[in-house]
Each structure stands twice: as structure tokens, then as C-alpha cells.
Amino acid sequence: MxxxxxxxxxxxxxxxxxxxxxxxxxxxxxxxxxxxxxxxxxxxxxxxxxxxxxxxxxxxxxxxxxxxxxxxxxxxxxxxxxxxxxxxxxxxxxxxxxxxxxxxxxxxxxxxxxxxxxxxxxxxxxxxxxxxxxxxxxxxxxxxxxxxxxxxxxxxxxxxxxxxxxxxxxxxxxxxxxTFTLPIRQVGNGAVDAYVHVMEQYMTYPVNSPVQDRFAEGLLTTLIEEGPKALASPEDYDVRANLMWCATMALNGVISTGVPQDWSTHMIGHELTALHGIDHAQTLAIVLPSMLRIRKESKRAKLLQYAERVWGLRDGSEDSRIDRAITMTQDFFEQMGVKTRLADYQLNAGNIPPILAALETHRMVSLGEKRDVTLDVSRQVLELSL
Missing domain, CATH: 3.40.50.1970 (Rossmann fold)
Incomplete structure (x- = not known):
């Protein structure tokens, strides 16, 4: 730690x-x-x-x-x-x-x-x-x-x-x-936002921090369980209470203590919002799955842990478990009504260069827990998100 x-x-x-x-x-x-x-x-x-x-x-x-x-x-x-x-x-x-x-x-x-x-x-x-x-x-x-x-x-x-x-x-x-009267779109966005907040602090590399890891995994599992219930039963107080406390605990400093943090998905997402007005949570749902796929090797140990502890994936090769966990993450975002492709928001390859230029302008050229998310890596992530 x-x-x-x-x-x-x-x-x-x-x-x-x-x-x-x-x-x-x-x-x-x-x-x-x-x-x-x-x-x-x-x-x-x-x-x-x-x-x-x-x-x-x-x-x-x-x-x-x-x-x-x-x-x-x-x-x-x-x-x-x-x-x-x-x-x-x-x-x-x-x-x-x-x-x-x-x-x-x-x-x-x-x-x-x-x-x-x-x-x-x-x-x-x-x-x-x-x-x-x-x-x-x-x-x-x-x-x-x-x-x-x-x-x-x-x-x-x-x-x-x-x-x-x-x-x-x-x-x-x-x-x-x-929160009972919130539009469905905001409920879905909220669950995805909280989920990615946890992932930015959890999905890095091991530093022998079982307390923080278990806290983070508990929050992720709860969001997976309670998020769809909130869409189906908008006035279920217990469901809403669990979602509300999850979102608060996801970014109040508890799970980030003593562990490396990423935040590259957020930085790219910020540019998508600034340039195209896409909801914050929607940008995260677009970027995170591709970010995990592109950086699979540097995040391998935590991805395997995530696959087993959050998604229950224990069988098959390491690569197959990782790939399945990322796909299940993306499917969860879609289940919450949050689309996960740039094309879903009428963006295409021609929109990528201005996003990269904005990242460079804002000095977001060495992101991530190891500062290895260069502009070229960001480009690969965006291209895979099309």
C-alpha cells in the first residue's frame, strides 16, 4: 500500500x-x-x-x-x-x-x-x-x-x-x-458515472491494498445489482438509498487511499463534453471499455481480479476472462441506457483529431497511473470507440 x-x-x-x-x-x-x-x-x-x-x-x-x-x-x-x-x-x-x-x-x-x-x-x-x-x-x-x-x-x-x-x-x-422523479436518463447516467469513478481508482495495478480493493469491488457489485432495479422500480426507497450511498462512497476519498489512480478516461471524456456537449457519464461509457482493451497488458493483474471478483469469471484463459469482463462492463452500461460508441452520438473518425488537439492544448499528453497514456494511445482508444 x-x-x-x-x-x-x-x-x-x-x-x-x-x-x-x-x-x-x-x-x-x-x-x-x-x-x-x-x-x-x-x-x-x-x-x-x-x-x-x-x-x-x-x-x-x-x-x-x-x-x-x-x-x-x-x-x-x-x-x-x-x-x-x-x-x-x-x-x-x-x-x-x-x-x-x-x-x-x-x-x-x-x-x-x-x-x-x-x-x-x-x-x-x-x-x-x-x-x-x-x-x-x-x-x-x-x-x-x-x-x-x-x-x-x-x-x-x-x-x-x-x-x-x-x-x-x-x-x-x-x-x-x-430521486424518485428523476428522468430515466439521469438515473442511468448516475449509475455509470459512479461505476467509472470506482474503476478509475481500482483498475490500475496491485499494491497490496485488500481493504481498498474489497471496498471498490463491493461498490461495483452493488451498482450492477441495484442500477437496473432503479430503472424498473423508480420509487423503491431501499434501491435508491443504496445507489445514492454508492455514488457518494465512490468518490469521497475512502477507496483512493494508498492506491494509484488512473483518470485518463475522465480526461478524454471531458474533451468530448466540451467539444460536443455529450453528457459526462455518456463520455465515460464511450471511453472506458476501449481504454481497458487498449491497455489490457498494463492492467492485466487487476483486470483478472476484476473479472473474478466482480463478474465471477474463473474459467477459460486469462485473455478470454479479461475480454469477457470488459464486454460485460460495456453491456452493463448499455443496460443502464447509456450508449457506448462514438457513432451512437453521431461522431466519426473525422471528430478524433480535434479531440486530440484539445488534449494537447490542455496538456493531457501523459495520462494514467503510469503516465503512459500518450496522445497516440488516446487516439487508439478513440478509434476503437467508433
Whole structure:
């Protein structure tokens, strides 16, 4: 096991009716900016629950944070927060709203440079952030219990990640009942997103980390079991609870302690979203199967472990077990309603060179746990994904 430093200060408040507990965790005299997306929270009752719990606090609303939140929109929220002398931020929504709120929290107090520098330097230049919490309505990204986020700048078609210890939510409320009315597409995307988050931390090479491996395999197995149930029975509370906690545990730092991490699938996926507007989880479903096939040799030991422990594949040659495990992974994504080929999104070989150019522009030229995913490897992955 590698050396590690684990830190996660986020308080999780999980279960039915927990939105009412907002009153206990936000200062009574705080000026609160409530941030959300397209307004679905006003249709499913979540907004009313939040407002009721906030009571007599001074509240300003900011809506319209997009899936893959844009820098342009988030800077409008920064301006609103400064103008209204906001003291606390509350994100109500999925990972995009929470990611955006993390950036806003840092940008409000960011002095000197253009706040875009936060993204350019990956958050390493963040020294403080306004306190914030979240009410999760879409389990997928794990943003409710980590310190990272991803922001898109539409004007230059760049999607950049950042992370800072100052950007952990103070608390996150997870009520599975808030997910009952999610569109099927978002349910499928959420399960795939969580699955690939686990794979980026697990599917590398062995470092004698059985605790982390077993945690990761348990999450993967649970997603495989519970994901289809969520599509079939949208209002099954227990199923939704399991999916929600899986997505949170997939990226809260527990399974990444002491192990190498990959993230090459995400970096290529970010360019697909920035250039073509493809949903984040859809890009992951496109890239991961081909990434595993192209890098089969460097990941052989963990692929064999994955094939046996997650998919129960013990018979046949090593290559046949690995190939079957990758195919079963791809089939699971398809079962969740997430297509896995570039052609499914009307992209072809002609779209590959601009993606590679974007990777080069953003210095994504040596990715992966061994830094051996060159532009040529990325090209092979994309070509195999056609």
C-alpha cells in the first residue's frame, strides 16, 4: 500500500425527511444564497422543503446552473453573492450544481487574479472559500462529499477540473426520496458515472491494498445489482438509498487511499463534453471499455481480479476472462441506457483529431497511473470507440 493522507470533514445527513435539519446546520443569522439548476426542485417539492427549513433567514436565489456548469454562469452567481453580501452558500441539486457552488465559494474570496486561474492551476491556488452545504437530488458524481469540481468555459470550449481542501461541503443532506422523479436518463447516467469513478481508482495495478480493493469491488457489485432495479422500480426507497450511498462512497476519498489512480478516461471524456456537449457519464461509457482493451497488458493483474471478483469469471484463459469482463462492463452500461460508441452520438473518425488537439492544448499528453497514456494511445482508444 502506498503512503496516504486522508481528510474528509463533510458531515453527511442521510435519510428520509433530513432536509428539515437544514435549520440545525446553517447559522440562524446567515445571508444564504440558494443555488440550483433548471428548476425541477420546484416541481418535485424539494424547493419547498428547503425554504421551509431555512425559515426566516435572509435568502437570495440563483438558478440556471447547467449540467457541466459553465464558468460564464457561475461568475454571474459570484457577482450576485458579492452584491448581496452572502455569507453561506447552499447547493440544491446534483453534481453539477455542487461542483459549481464549490467554484463560486472559492471565487468569491479569490483575490488578485481572474478566477479562471483556479481552474488553470487545478485549485492549488485556493487559500479560502465561503462556507457551503448541499442538498443532493441526483446521485452520480460524489461531489457532495469531496473537495473537487469540474467547470466548463464555453467561450474556449475547455472543461477543467480543480480541487482544494477549502472546498469540502460543510454538510450534505442525502434523502433518497428526492430521486424518485428523476428522468430515466439521469438515473442511468448516475449509475455509470459512479461505476467509472470506482474503476478509475481500482483498475490500475496491485499494491497490496485488500481493504481498498474489497471496498471498490463491493461498490461495483452493488451498482450492477441495484442500477437496473432503479430503472424498473423508480420509487423503491431501499434501491435508491443504496445507489445514492454508492455514488457518494465512490468518490469521497475512502477507496483512493494508498492506491494509484488512473483518470485518463475522465480526461478524454471531458474533451468530448466540451467539444460536443455529450453528457459526462455518456463520455465515460464511450471511453472506458476501449481504454481497458487498449491497455489490457498494463492492467492485466487487476483486470483478472476484476473479472473474478466482480463478474465471477474463473474459467477459460486469462485473455478470454479479461475480454469477457470488459464486454460485460460495456453491456452493463448499455443496460443502464447509456450508449457506448462514438457513432451512437453521431461522431466519426473525422471528430478524433480535434479531440486530440484539445488534449494537447490542455496538456493531457501523459495520462494514467503510469503516465503512459500518450496522445497516440488516446487516439487508439478513440478509434476503437467508433
Amino acid at each position: 502506498l503512503n496516504f493522507d486522508f481528510y474528509n470533514p463533510t458531515q453527511i445527513m442521510f435519510g428520509k425527511g433530513r432536509i428539515a435539519d437544514l435549520d440545525k446546520v446553517i447559522p440562524a443569522d446567515a445571508r444564504v444564497l440558494v443555488l440550483y439548476g433548471g428548476g425541477s426542485i420546484k416541481q418535485n417539492g424539494v424547493f419547498d422543503q428547503v425554504m421551509s427549513a431555512l425559515g426566516a433567514r435572509s435568502i437570495i436565489e440563483f438558478s440556471g446552473i447547467e449540467p457541466n456548469p459553465s464558468y460564464e454562469t457561475l461568475m454571474q452567481a459570484v457577482d450576485s453573492a458579492k452584491k448581496n453580501k452572502i455569507e453561506f452558500l447552499l447547493a440544491v441539486g446534483g453534481g453539477s450544481v455542487i461542483d459549481g457552488t464549490k467554484f463560486i465559494a472559492a471565487a468569491i474570496l479569490f483575490d488578485g487574479e481572474d478566477p479562471w486561474a483556479i481552474l488553470e492551476k487545478g485549485g492549488r491556488n485556493v487559500t479560502q472559500a465561503l462556507p457551503f452545504g448541499s442538498v443532493l437530488t441526483l446521485p452520480a458524481t460524489g461531489s457532495e462529499m469531496n473537495s473537487g469540481g469540474v467547470v466548463t468555459r464555453k467561450s474556449i470550449k475547455a472543461k477543467m477540473a480543480f480541487s482544494s481542501r477549502h472546498c469540502f461541503p460543510k454538510f450534505s443532506i442525502l434523502d433518497p426520496a428526492t
